[in-house]
Amino acid sequence: MPNWKGIVGLGLNPKEFVPYVGGLHFTSWRPQFVVLHNTAIPKLADWHAVPGEQRMHNLERFYRDEQHWSAGPHLFVADDLIWVFTPLTTSGVHSPSWNSIAWGVEMVGDFETEDFQDGPGAAVRKNAVSALATLHALAGLHPETLRLHREDPKTIHKCPGSKVSKADVIGRIQEELASRNGEEHPLDVDEAASA
Numbered sequence: 001m002p003n004w005k006g007i008v009g010l011g012l013n014p015k016e017f018v019p020y021v022g023g024l025h026f027t028s029w030r031p032q033f034v035v036l037h038n039t040a041i042p043k044l045a046d047w048h049a050v051p052g053e054q055r056m057h058n059l060e061r062f063y064r065d066e067q068h069w070s071a072g073p074h075l076f077v078a079d080d081l082i083w084v085f086t087p088l089t090t091s092g093v094h095s096p097s098w099n100s101i102a103w104g105v106e107m108v109g110d111f112e113t114e115d116f117q118d119g120p121g122a123a124v125r126k127n128a129v130s131a132l133a134t135l136h137a138l139a140g141l142h143p144e145t146l147r148l149h150r151e152d153p154k155t156i157h158k159c160p161g162s163k164v165s166k167a168d169v170i171g172r173i174q175e176e177l178a179s180r181n182g183e184e185h186p187l188d189v190d191e192a193a194s195a
Contacts, residue, residue, distance in 0.1 A: 002070035005090055009056040011081035014130035021138050024089055033145035034135055035095045035152070036128070036169065037073060037106045038160035044109035044120050047078055056083060069093040073104035075131060079123035082131045096154035098147070103135060111161025121163075129169065133176035143173040 012020055042049075050058065056076075063072040073094040076083040086092035086104075094104025107128045115121040136143050148166050149159045 002068070004064045005071040005086060005092075007056060007060050007072070008084040008087055009053065009060075010084045011052045011056075012084065013081060014127055014134075017082045017131060018134050020084070021088065021134050024138075026089055026139075029090055031103045031135075031139060031141070032101045033098075033141060033147055034103045034105055034132060035098050035147050035149055036132070036160050036164070036166075037094060037104060037149045037157075038111045038164070039076070039106050039108050040110045040112070040159060040161075042108070044079065044114050044124060047108045048080075052078070052081060052083060056085060059085065063093070067093075073106045075103070075105045076108060077105060077124060077128040077131055078108040079120040079127065082127055088135075095149050095152045097152045102147070105131065105135075107160055107164075109161075111163040112158065113161075114163075116161070116163040125169075125172075129172040129176055132169070133173050133180065136173060137177055137180070143170045143177070146170055146173070 047055070059072060059076070063069045071086040071090070071092045074084070074086045074088050074092045076085055088103065091100050092104045093099050094106070095102065105128065107124050109116070109121055109124055111121065116125055132146070135141070146166065146169065148164070149155060149157050
């Protein structure tokens with residue numbers, strides 16, 4: 001079994017997530033883009049049946065002990081919180097072609113069958129857009145570099161589901177970035193830390 005990288009297991013609201021990410025220090029690994037996923041299992045309707053902290057430990061056991069992976073995705077974005085799973089300063093395991101070069105962000109839900117426009121699904125979308133804007137801004141990534149898991153040529157997954165439009169998500173990230181600071185280009189992590 002590969003060496004397990006450990007988890008953070010921290011649930012943050014979008015406002016708390018911004019300074020958390022701003023306090024990160026990248027050394028030997030930096031992501032080149034973000035890959036967007038959905039969990040499918042558990043569905044959003046089932047997510048809150050287990051407390052978030054316990055859910056993180058259950059996912060850790062799944063990825064470490066059953067899958068025998070070295071890590072999992074970086075974030076799990078629910079309708080209430082953004083859960084930091086694999087440390088954002090190291091590579092994760094989430095998409096075969098891109099594990100070593102991208103952050104993996106899981107949206108909680110099955111957006112093949114669950115609503116992504118209204119209700120709890122819209123809350124997931126809002127939190128995901130906020131988290132993605134934070135990651136893009138602080139790592140100096142352009143939203144147009146976002147990839148969906150289903151775009152990975154080495155996967156058979158259809159995630160994040162047919163109800164998720166890549167163009168819509170990118171547009172929402174751009175709007176969020178513009179509303180935060182009015183800048184045309186995202187800030188680099190090191191620039192943001194010194195500002």
